[in-house]
Amino acid sequence: MRKRAKAKNPKRELSPDEGVVRSASVTDEHFSDSPSQERHASRSTLSTESKTDTVYLEDVMDEHKRPIALVCEVMNPEYQDPMLVSQYIxxxxxxxxxxxxxSTAQGPGYFPFSFWPEDVPTLDMTAALSCMSFVQKGDYVNLARVDPILLGSKSIPAKSPRAIICIGQTPAICVMPVSTVVSNIIQPNSKNYKLLSGYPHGQEIDRVAGVLRMVFGHTKFNAPLAMNVLTFQTLPPKATSSPIRNFRGFGSSSTGSSSRASGSYFSSVRVYDAREVDFNLTRDIDKMESLPLFEEEIPAGSFAVVGHSISSYEDSVPGEYGLSFNILWVILLGCP
Structure with missing residues (x-):
């Protein structure tokens, strides 16, 4: 990876009411509470504490069968950013x-990719697009792009059984680009968790949810998701609040490295700094360790790619399943 020339992207001029993709069939309310971003208003409490021990490759067993989709149930032009439409073909x-x-609180929606040139003018948009279009390389996989036929679900024998996503017999390392909200990577939070939370991009989160259904075999999952912000951390998520940025983004129809697949609370979470290099995720993901380290908390509103594992477990309510998004590393491409 060679250093890239410093060049600012031209600022995009916004009309006073810009910030969402307009549609006669979409209301502002839809963006904060989309049809299947289901909530637990009917339950006074929700246990989001999953049971995650550190996963080792030799513990993996029992592959689950995957269903097949004859018709795509997740693609919705109303949730697609104009800069990404061609990627969905x-x-x-x-x-x-x-x-x-x-949480039953309303959020602003999922992050529109076309906001990046204004929000982070120094962001290399070619590099950012490479992160969105990344599919799979070795054990690294983008659930928003991959064909689920390439993935498997493996059960982990433990006191509290769970399942992880695998490629062959190896736990998959998933990648997701986000607009960051809260960083506790250097200094753990009050509960000793290292975490990074952020807004996933519109339409991307729907595809991730669809792949999770097809891989794990469950239609719905309790997730570390609140007000459109997804939390990745070194221990299973707790119900905590996060500051929410004031914007209106995309809705969603789906939200109501290492052989280990998760990190413990004392794990080091490395942040690789790709801001000043010619970076392409497909070409360079297996060379990330050659990047310099970013040794501060990641500023809110940054473009970051989160490397993580995903596990599913049976929740405390019979018949319900939860998800853990276990952070492993981060690649930082741009800061405000």
Whole structure:
């Protein structure tokens, strides 16, 4: 990876009411509470504490069968950013999965990719687009792009059984680009968790939810998701509040490295700094360790790619399943 020339992207001029993709069939209310971003208003409490021990490759067993989608149930032009529309052509058909938020509070929606040139003028948009279009390389996989036929679900024998996503017999390392909200990577939070939270991009989160359904075999999951912010951390998520940026983004129809697949609370979470290099995720993901380290908390509103593992477990309520997004590392591409 060679250093890139410093060049600012031209600022995009916004009309006074810009900030969402307009549609006669979409209201502002839809953006904060989309049809299948289901919530637990009917329950006074929700246990989001999953049971995650550190996962080792030799513990993996029992592959689950995957359903097949004859018609794609997740693609919706209303949720697609104009800069990403061409990337959705020809993607695998997916069944609809649902990520259940633990919070009933409304959020601003999912992050529109076309906001980046104004929000972070120094962001290399070619590099950012490479992160969105990344599919799979070795054990690294983008659930928003991959064909679920390449993935498997493996059960982990433990006191509290769970399942992880694998590629072959190896736990998959998933990648997700986000607009960051809260960083506790250097200094753990009050509960001793290292975490990074952020807004996923519009339409991307729907595809992730669909792949999770097809891989794990469950339609709905309790997720570490609140007000459109997803939390990745070194221990299973707790129900905590996060500051929410004041913008209106995309809705969603789906949200109501190492052989280890998760990190413990004392794990080091490395942040690789790709801001000043010619970076392409497909070309360079297996060379990330050659990047310099960013040794501060990541500023809110940064473009970051989160490397993580995902596990599913049976929740405390019979018949319900939860998800853990276990942070492993981060690649930072741009800061405000």
């Amino acid at each position: 020809g993607l695998p058909k997916l069944l609809k999965g649902v990520l259940l938020s633990w």
